[in-house]
Structures are given as C-alpha cells and as structure tokens.
Amino acid sequence: MKITVRVWRQANPSDEGKMVGYDLDDVSEHMSFLEMLDVLNERLTLEGEEPIAFDSDCREGICGMCGLVINGLAHGPERTTTCQLHMRSFKDGDVIDIEPWRSSSFPVVKDLVVDRGAFDRIIQAGGYISAPTGSAPEANNLPVPKENADHAFEAATCIGCGACVAACPNGSAMLFTAAKITHLGLLPQGQPERASRVLGMVEQHDHEGFGNCTNIGECTAACPKGIPLDTISRLNRDLLGALAKGKA
Amino acid sequence: MTKRVGARRSTVALKALMAVSGLIMVGYLLLHMYGNLKVFSGQVAFDEYSHHLRTIGEPLLPESGLLWIIRVVLLAAIIAHVYSAVVLTVRDRKATRTGSGPRYKSKQNKRGFQRSYASFTLRWGGVIIFLFIIFHLLNLTTNDIAPGGASASPYERVLNTFGEWYMVLVYTIALLAVGFHLRHGVWAAGMTLGANTSVKARRNLNVLAYALSGIITIGFLIPPYAILFGWVG
Numbered sequence: 404m405k406i407t408v409r410v411w412r413q414a415n416p417s418d419e420g421k422m423v424g425y426d427l428d429d430v431s432e433h434m435s436f437l438e439m440l441d442v443l444n445e446r447l448t449l450e451g452e453e454p455i456a457f458d459s460d461c462r463e464g465i466c467g468m469c470g471l472v473i474n475g476l477a478h479g480p481e482r483t484t485t486c487q488l489h490m491r492s493f494k495d496g497d498v499i500d501i502e503p504w505r506s507s508s509f510p511v512v513k514d515l516v517v518d519r520g521a522f523d524r525i526i527q528a529g530g531y532i533s534a535p536t537g538s539a540p541e542a543n544n545l546p547v548p549k550e551n552a553d554h555a556f557e558a559a560t561c562i563g564c565g566a567c568v569a570a571c572p573n574g575s576a577m578l579f580t581a582a583k584i585t586h587l588g589l590l591p592q593g594q595p596e597r598a599s600r601v602l603g604m605v606e607q608h609d610h611e612g613f614g615n616c617t618n619i620g621e622c623t624a625a626c627p628k629g630i631p632l633d634t635i636s637r638l639n640r641d642l643l644g645a646l647a648k649g650k651a
Numbered sequence: 652m653t654k655r656v657g658a659r660r661s662t663v664a665l666k667a668l669m670a671v672s673g674l675i676m677v678g679y680l681l682l683h684m685y686g687n688l689k690v691f692s693g694q695v696a697f698d699e700y701s702h703h704l705r706t707i708g709e710p711l712l713p714e715s716g717l718l719w720i721i722r723v724v725l726l727a728a729i730i731a732h733v734y735s736a737v738v739l740t741v742r743d744r745k746a747t748r749t750g751s752g753p754r755y756k757s758k759q760n761k762r763g764f765q766r767s768y769a770s771f772t773l774r775w776g777g778v779i780i781f782l783f784i785i786f787h788l789l790n791l792t793t794n795d796i797a798p799g800g801a802s803a804s805p806y807e808r809v810l811n812t813f814g815e816w817y818m819v820l821v822y823t824i825a826l827l828a829v830g831f832h833l834r835h836g837v838w839a840a841g842m843t844l845g846a847n848t849s850v851k852a853r854r855n856l857n858v859l860a861y862a863l864s865g866i867i868t869i870g871f872l873i874p875p876y877a878i879l880f881g882w883v884g
C-alpha cells in the first residue's frame with residue numbers, strides 16, 4: 404500500500420522543529436509501525452539524509468520504550484504499544500501524522516525521542532518498598548486476598564511508556580503515579596511506607612511540572628496495558644488520608 | 652519544573668478543595684430548586700416561603716441570620732472553587748505548552764479516544780455559569796435588571812421575568828451549562844474524593860452524576876417554561 408507520513412523533525416532540543424512529509428510506495432500491511440519507519444530510515448540513509456530518531460527496544464510490547472503520537476493519538480488507533488501496532492490498521496492512501504509525546508516535562512531530545520527522566524524521579528520519590536535483604540519469607544505467612552492481588556497485579560503491569568501523559572489534555576502523569584501507588588498500596592509489603600510514598604510521589608509529580616488530573620479518562624483509554632482509572636481515585640484517597648492523619 | 656510544594660498544596664489537595672466546594676454548591680442548588688417549585692403553590696405561599704427564609708431560626712438567630720450564614724458559606728465555596736480552577740488551569744496550560752501552535756500538529760482525532768462534550772466544556776462552561784450567577788443576582792435578588800417590571804413581591808419578580816421569552820432563553824442556556832458542568836463535575840468530585848475504587852463504584856458515580864445533572868437542570872427549568880406558557884397564576 405501507498406502511504407504518506409508526516410513526521411516531526413527536530414535536530415536537537417533547542418531546534419524549533421517542524422512536520423516533514425515522506426511518501427512510501429511499498430508498505431506491507433504486515434509490517435509493524437516501527438518496521439515501516441525502519442524501511443523509511445534505510446531509504447533516508449541511502450539518500451544521505453539524517454534518519455528519523457525514535458525510541459524502541461523489545462518490540463514485543465512489554466518494555467515501554469517505544470511511543471509515538473500517531474494521528475493525534477498516543478500509540479495510534481489500537482490499544483497497544485506502537486511496536487505492536489501494524490500497518491493493517493491503516494488504509495492505502497492514508498496520510499499519517501507522527502509526533503513525539505508532548506509535555507513540558509518530557510523535553511524532546513531529537514525528532515521523536517523525548518526524555519522521560521521525570522518518571523524515574525517520581526519512582527525514586529517513593530515508588531518502592533524498603534525490604535530487608537535476606538532469604539524470602541514463607542509465602543503462606545502473608546495471606547493476600549485474591550481481589551487485592553488481582554488489582555495490584557493489574558496496576559503493576561504499567562510499563563512506564565508515558566502514553567498517559569501524551570494523551571492527557573492536561574499533560575498529567577497521574578495514571579503512571581497512581582499505578583505504582585495502587586500496586587504497592589494493595590499489598591502487605593507496601594503498607595509501612597504507604598503514607599510517605601503517596602506524599603513523596605505526588606510532591607515529585609507536581610514538582611516535575613506535570614498537569615493535574617481532571618478525570619477525563621484519556622490516559623486509561625490510551626494505556627497499552629489498560630491501567631484502570633480507579634487507580635487515580637485510590638491515589639487521591641491515599642493522599643487525602645495521609646493528610647488527614649497529619650503525615651505531611 | 653515548578654516550585655516544590657508540600658502535599659498539602661499539591662494538585663490533588665487543590666482538586667479536593669474544588670470537589671468539596673462544588674458539592675456544597677450542588678447541595679445548595681437542590682434546596683434552591685425546591686424553593687423555586689413553590690411557585691406552583693401560588694403567590695401567598697411563595698412570598699411566605701421567601702419571607703420565612705429571613706425569619707428562620709429566630710430568635711436564636713437575628714433576622715436574615717441563616718440567610719447570611721448560607722451566603723458566607725456559598726461565597727467561600729465559590730472563591731475556593733474559582734481559585735483552584737484558575738491555579739490548576741494555568742498549570743495544565745504550562746504542562747502542555749511546548750513550542751508554538753497547538754500541542755499536536757495533527758488535525759486528526761481532536762477529541763482523542765473518548766473525551767466527552769461535558770469534559771470539554773467544563774472550564775468555559777464554568778465561566779459562563781459564573782457570569783450567569785452575577786446576572787441572576789442582579790435580576791431576581793436585587794431586581795436591578797427587571798424585564799417585565801420590578802416588584803417587591805418575589806413571586807411577581809419571577810412571573811414578570813419569565814413572561815419574557817428571551818429571559819427564558821437566557822436561563823435555559825445557563826442551566827444547560829450547569830447540567831453539562833454537573834455531569835462531569837459530580838463524577839470528578841467522586842473520583843477526587845476517592846470514591847471510584849471498583850467497576851461498580853464507577854458505574855454508581857456515573858449514574859449519580861447523570862441523575863443530579865438531569866434533576867437540577869430540569870427542576871430549575873420547569874418554573875420558567877410553566878410561566879412562559881401561562882400555566883402559573
């Protein structure tokens with residue numbers, strides 16, 4: 404199939420950047436979206452042009468490295484990662500707009516690559532448990548209700564790709580932050596640091612300059628892992644609870 | 652990066668302030684709507700109800716005491732609501748502004764995956780409602796704006812106002828704005844206060860938001876249309 408892609412090209416962080424169009428004549432519908440860009444990059448390299456910079460790693464939808472805004476939607480029209488999106492989701496003759504995640508907290512490094520270091524700093528502010536080292540305790544000593552285990556696991560599937568920020572009309576990273584709060588907050592190991600975790604992570608989230616959640620749900624709709632919106636309500640509950648107990 | 656502030660002044664805390672102040676106003680709207688429907692009981696009942704609001708709680712409270720308590724609480728709620736809305740909106744604009752022009756250059760999927768009309772219009776709808784409240788106070792409370800004639804009787808003020816079709820139109824537009832605002836606002840308040848923790852809770856919250864939005868919009872619009880069509884008095 405023949406398609407036209409319009410790609411955001413930006414040489415470096417201080418460059419203004421612009422959309423540049425490229426025609427592709429021989430795209431197979433079986434290609435993944437990133438393979439299509441690989442083919443375009445091979446052509447650009449042969450023609451002596453600078454190839455398009457974009458992030459990817461595992462290409463099987465589990466690492467969270469890839470992520471493009473395709474036709475205005477984070478990870479494109481299907482609920483999956485960009486690497487697991489295939490060209491059969493598009494039609495012959497389509498014009499496809501490809502842009503980087505847009506957030507003032509995710510500065511563009513080059514073309515479609517953004518710096519998501521802000522996520523690492525949010526995790527460092529409390530997204531962990533301080534477990535003593537040594538051998539693992541006997542699992543049956545610590546019963547976890549099935550429902551809690553399921554919810555915690557669901558939240559734990561977050562791959563930190565940043566689609567929630569890209570899709571959020573406010574550029575909020577609440578779904579990412581809330582996934583970790585929910586994951587650890589529902590398990591016994593997460594209890595000792597439950598209050599300090601939510602206080603620290605929300606403080607860091609705000610400090611990074613992310614927007615606030617207006618409960619629209621675009622993050623959940625864009626999330627390739629389907630992290631549910633109720634994680635954010637759990638985060639709110641934990642934060643207000645910690646404040647009420649005078650933990651701040 | 653923005654200035655580091657503690658969790659007490661975080662976006663989540665501001666949202667909670669917005670949620671609580673909003674719910675206070677929703678509670679007031681329900682009482683206000685109940686009072687409005689007294690218009691169907693005739694002039695004596697309506698004017699007496701209005702007078703009763705000023706003498707309620709006497710002699711424990713001075714005249715209009717309760718009314719002033721309500722006014723102070725409502726004013727505080729409005730200030731808190733508008734303050735948090737402005738601070739958070741400015742923050743959100745900063746968070747999404749990267750370079751010149753729109754955030755995403757693509758003209759496709761402007762409404763994202765599932766953004767609703769109610770969520771889209773929340774902020775500007777709020778501004779419309781704010782302006783309407785000022786107009787409404789000048790109209791029916793102070794009676795400085797008195798289409799159809801001024802009167803000392805609250806009942807006559809209402810009848811004179813809604814005898815004019817364009818006033819009914821103004822109130823209809825304002826109440827539709829209130830309806831959309833409540834559809835998303837009530838849901839968001841529940842989310843912010845931590846009520847959405849399961850699929851069932853989410854459904855219940857959405858039902859509550861639709862119900863409150865529908866009841867308040869329709870309940871407030873019944874008297875103006877009844878008056879316009881001549882079914883009152």
